[in-house]
Amino acid sequence: MTIRNLEYLFKPRSIAIVGRGKRAGGFDATVEFNLIEGGFKGPVMPVNPDQQAVSGVLAYKNIDSLPLVPELAILTTPVEEAPELIGQLGARGTKAVLLLSREVLQDHRGAKAALLGPEISRRYTDEGESLKQRILAAAKPYLLRVMGPDHLGYAVPSADLNASLSASRPLLGHIALLCQSAAVMRSLLDWATSHEIGFSHVISVGMRWDVDFGDLLDYLLRDSHTRAILMYMENTRNRRKFVSAARAAARVKPVIVLKPRDFRAGSVEDAVYDAVFQRAGILRVDNIEQLFAAAETLATAKPVFSNRLMILSNSYSLALLTSDALHRYGGQLTRISEETRAQVARACRPDYPIENPVDLGDMAGAEEYGKALDLLLKEPGTDGILVLHAPSSMDRSMESARTLVERAGGRRLIMTCWIGESSVQSAREMFKSAHIPTYQAPGEAVEAFMRLAQHRRNQELLMETPPSIPEEFTPDTETARRVIQIALIAGRRRLNAYETSQILSAYEIPVAPLHFASTPEAASEMALELKVPVALKILSPDIASKSEVGGVAFGLSNPLQVLVAASDMLARVRELAPEAVIDGFAVQAMQSRHGAYELMVGVRTGRRFGPVIIFGHGGTEAEVIDDMAYALPPLNMQLARDLMSRTRLYRQLRDNRGRPVDLDEIALTLIKVSQMVVDLAEVVEMDINPLWINNSGLLALDANVSIETVDPTTVSQRLAILPYPKELEKLFVLPDGRRFLMRPILPEDEPQIIDLVRRMPAEDVRMRFFQPIRELSHDMAARLTQLDYNREMAIAMTSPDGVPGKTTIWGVVRCNADPNMEKAEYSILVDRAMTGIGLGPMLMRYIIEYARKLGIKELYGEVLRENEAMLRLNRALNFKIQATFDDPGVLHVSLPLN
Template identity: 45%
Template sequence: MTVRNLEALFQPRSVVLIGEGGDLDRRILRNLLSEPFQGPVMPLMQGVSSLAAVPVYSSLEQLPAIPDLAVITQPVGHAPDWIRRLGELGTRGVMVARSVSPDCSYERSKELEQALLEAARPYMIRVVGPGSSCLSVPHLGLHASTMPVTLEPGRAALVTKSSAMAGAALQWCAEHGAGLSHVIHIGGAVDVDLGDSFDYLATDHRARAVIVYLERVRRTRKFMSALRRLARMKPVIVLKPVEVGADEIDDFVYDAAFRRAGVVRVDDLEELFSAVEILETSRPPGRDGTLGIIGNSRSLGLLAGNALRRYDNSPQRISAESSDKLAGLARDPEASDNPLDLGGDAGASEYDKALDILGGDRQVSGILAIKSPGASDDGQEVAEVIVKHAKRLRKPLLAAWGNSAGESGKAFLEDKVPAFEYPEEAVRAFSRLLQYRRSQTLLMQTPPSVPEDFTPDYEQARLILSAALTAGRDQLNEYQTQRLLSAYGIPSVETRRASDPEQAAEVAEEFDQPVVLKLMSPEVELKSQVGGVVLDLEGGAAVYAQAQAMLERLHKVSGDNAAFDGFAVQPMSRRDGAFELTVGVRPGGQFGPVIYFGHGGTETEAIADWACGMPPLNMHLAREIMQRTRIYSMLKGSGLRGGDLDAIALTMIKLAQMVIDFGSVKSLDINPLWSTRQGVLAIDAGVEVRPHPGEAADYLPIRPYPQHLTEQIELRDGRQCQLRAVLPEDGPQLNAMVERTPPEQVRMRFFQALKTLPQEMSARLTQIDYDREMALVVTEPGVAGRAKMLGIVRISADPDLEGAEYDIMLDPGVAGLGLGKMLMRRIIKYARERGVGEIYGEVLRENEAMLRINQALGFVVEVSEDDPSLMHVRLPLS
């Protein structure tokens, strides 16, 4: 469904508990009454006069107020009838606490879940559950929970599908004196799921960060779309355990999805909350770089350094200038400058000087200050120095202070300096900061739907794939594979097809060099079964003899009528020091195809050095995948031997484009892909195909940048401009346009006085998810982010596409040139093609120019029911 009516669940003014008077009802009622919830809490049960000393109502008609939220504890089979009756009354939120009975068959379970949806849909009631054990909003005093709740209001929300995880989090918070802004256990998620929860929390200012526990994902595109939107607005930390017996690739795919969504993945419950704390309190590192480590203990410093190498493999070097300055502070000037041992008697002065030096070093992206317990008695003075530097530094400063924190710990807590008991904990936390920064960089990447300067032969690829599918094949042969790679500009060994041994011999003679001969037959899964590959054959006679022998072995194994596609003849290639790599496409389950890269050759499975990412890709994203492998450092090379990193990345981008274009490509494995400094060459490859209806891009979790919307336009005054979809780089130019616009026009657009756009608002308008939003911009010619913006129109659609709200803004210099009406027509056309049911918006009554455009385009214009100063405009599209 949509985010509509979710406030009835998360901000209710009144609650009804519909149950049977049992222990479950008592527990929930006790929790509902344990905090100062401002609205009425109304138990409704038949045959029960009171529960926990609270009067009980026997019918909906007796309730003194219409409940916003209903908590139903009766068996799931009774819930649909209650939902219909509540809908008639005006209730818009329902929590179904009981799960479907485990004795129910799968079919019966689905029937019950469907009945819940069908009962809720006519009234737009939002349903959490079935089997939801906790819906808690502490700042409201709302605790609709089946488990004990003692929870202070906090700044992080928890969303989970696991009741046990919700309970563990509540217990952890109680033991550590921590709080949460929300606890949302979605249970069976028949209606409100992870995506809906993310969408709601994205705009709730009380949730400064969001914690997510999940095991499996349904509705993948909705999940990714909502998660990416949420991560653009606040830190998101995910805990997803690896399932016992799960395929290794499954976890790799989830990891790739989380990276691309801009979230941080952690490994355990303890780290989950420490990650929230450091992401909330620390400045993000501005770039990948060194963690400068200082302290009064050589041993603790070395342990921190070891932990750093374990969590982050990048070099940890400070600048030569800083190294020289720090030498005068070190206990042993000949020892390492990072970590730096200030000596056991180091006091506030030594820490102050060291922090000054490292704070000014541009190679240092964060600092860890360690103090050994009991080493000196001026811990409070040193802590004050740490706090002083933390306030002014534009990089994270962490403290590892042991068990003797005392007043120091209070100072750190009050001034929000992340402090840890052990150096290893601090290093792990810093690594999460780096991970968050890198993930946010990936989140902001918007690869074009077709890379620039790359035009695949789409028609040739389509013919190859459709021919194989029409013939009932699930794999391409060597000749088809080479032609498919060629259609996408991927260098590969020249492959010629020969229909019989005689023609194979002729082709070999034409090559005039040693060749490779391969049998092509769908009957043979492994060519080794029939000796179907022979290397280094010289001359036509040798090729003829081997081809004839291959045919005989094929007929012996598969019969005289065995399907035979011919022979593939290729020139023999010499490796000559090239790196053996593997790249390709693998099925990623619910997340669709993923692009992988790794160490290739015959031992690729044993070496197990590979990483994957989600399409679409650009050079930055492809390089990031490569950097997660061990072989990447070898490919960079420092001597004569190295790989062509750009050519490898471009190969991955082309494969990503292939799966965007053709969902029928199930998997594609290039192994080996040879790489030298001069380029790449695909030596061997295999392609699996499958029938795939519809547009491939519609099935991808991340919709590619819509390059097809780009066009050149001419304004009435003759100016040449570009119209295209918005990019994250457009933020500064959007802000510049706002600053050029008269205050009254800005007020009409944003309904408030603004001199400049807040950074969060600018990001929200330009860093969009093309699956559920679209913003078209008109700019002067030039590079995105530098070209002057002249106008922007935007729609934001409900997840179900029932409606989309629009907004538009023009530069004052283009008034009267018809740009507003043209942009509106373009966005209406786009919305109609996407299947949006209706475009709507709110326009100030005095904004006559916009209202004239609305009327000219056929919008229905009505006075807003909520505010007579606003006009509600809507245009039905279907």
């Protein structure tokens, strides 16, 4: 990922527009007019060998004849000419190019060609890919960035830049809009202009041959004019780059996405995108109105912590309709204490039962609204109050609105809905001026509240500290890999039931004991040995669903029944699946667990984001019940519990006191499957179904595993989120025999990081954080331990045999690389009780070597002038030490690498 030279795209000081052709009014003329009319302050230089002037501006015959170097070049020539022109521009010193074209090979002509047959479609696709590579090759020597190809372009109102073909000029604001479709972007701009919504950036991302969603998110994250990022997205390509950039951006400012559901790709693929957005902290909406409403709500509303809403109204019927909408969206009404209900009744409506929704009656005015709010805002159980006002016989809307504004400055969220049109317009304007979210209809308000709750939940997934795993497990990865490799060498793409059982056992997932029988007679003899009723299953790597071909029989009570059932099963399977290879039979003692729930845990491999974990309702009717949730690996306990909570089944598992189960045991099983995905790249699909759980524990009765040969060079990139890099663990032994483990920090380490800071002298803490800190807050500690290993690293020094979260941390060194992966900032924290034995130098040498292997060119840091211990260490490690201009008390230290 990189934001290198993107400032030349969005803040250029000079622009060249390169076109050709004698026809006036082409793309180059449109862009020229939009740039000048938009108020661009720098020179705009048209290059056109066929015209003397473009839109009244003298044109240059070629790039070499330009009087100065254009920082940005806009090419309106056919895309096929771009490689040569980019080479010429790069040689002149141009740093960014926008490709504007009427026709884009890879997507549009390729899509149309697909209708004519696979050979024509493949030819156009290959042409597009070849052209893309030639363009990127031409740009690479000059570090030149390429935007597009695209039909529309982009605008940056804050920089008076309109490098687009759009007839409408976006209003100035603080929202950045990224759009994958030029047609949708025009619609969004038209809608936003009519609603007086402004933008910091409006970017049609086009084909994304170079600059893509990940780059733009990284750039906008750092843009001071942008307060929220909106995206219209149909797909994305670089999975890890996008997820990493999205997680970084969503920590700082709201990121909201409108993504249509592509039913041609199947429901699984869309569910994968949902899982990605949730893991990245992105809020997904369903239409244009919600896209902008969510941005406004998140920018103006106070944060919520759950989905509990208080409704205050002067109309009982209106309040009932609102509460009904709240329940439909999955929200809850706040429970009001008896004391508060009594106080509201006495103050506002004597002798009338008060509950939530709170009905003040149609005669309520400013006094009643004010007294009720004073009491309800003190109620601890609410996340927000929605105040409704319906027209009544006495017009008191403005007085009531003023009363509400006077009370809206506290920490609690207040939302408003004044029903009506012209009569309540002044009240709505008053709310907007006071930055109080206001809505025209109760349903819109409820939707907005639930979006706030969902956004908060997504943010918590970024910041939540997971509890430690309730029990450790050590998978036997060698056995699992050996089973898979034997099957692949044999040319098989699906494991049989016996092999699958070995895989699950290797990852300590309890399985029902399975016995192999090669023939019906052998199955009968096995049943005789077991002396209990048995289940009989066909063993075949070619049959995914045994029940569909009659390959399962249950409750066979004697050997004769097993012999008959096996013979009939063999004949039936050979008739229904004649090509299937039959390995034999699996014989299992019938399992009986009273009150067991049937679960399903599985793995799917998505087209865009690689493997995902599935959890939901199991059994033969799992597809009909359709109660499934998806999550990206790797998982921890918190993420596993969140995955479970997104199913209807979870509420039953959690709340059914008559059939209690250990939810942590289910979560641990999800973690084991997640680890299986991380370890075994060959596993592309898996279903453990049914997976029984009751108060006696968990048991897998059946499973299917599909495998594929993988390219070793792509294994590390198949996951959307980089898992814990265990290969970075390193053991150090001091001369006195003391042993320390250096390892990447984990989310579970948060309590120990807080404890480390708490143990340190106040002066040491000030030296590290440049301000006095008594104790790390949860949010700050979570940011220090919840790492995206793809772009940041923190190495903790601990005991070698400790458990994360419980073992003392003696020191931490971290390295945060810029998106260009050129420079990285380091910081270090060492317990004073351990100074003098070399822990600080060991940590610094480790992070220097780590940065060097990443290809980082410079490691730097900021050190207080009085921090002599750190400066001595910097000098010993050959850091260059310089004064800073803006703060004489801070020194800049840097070490060139590579």
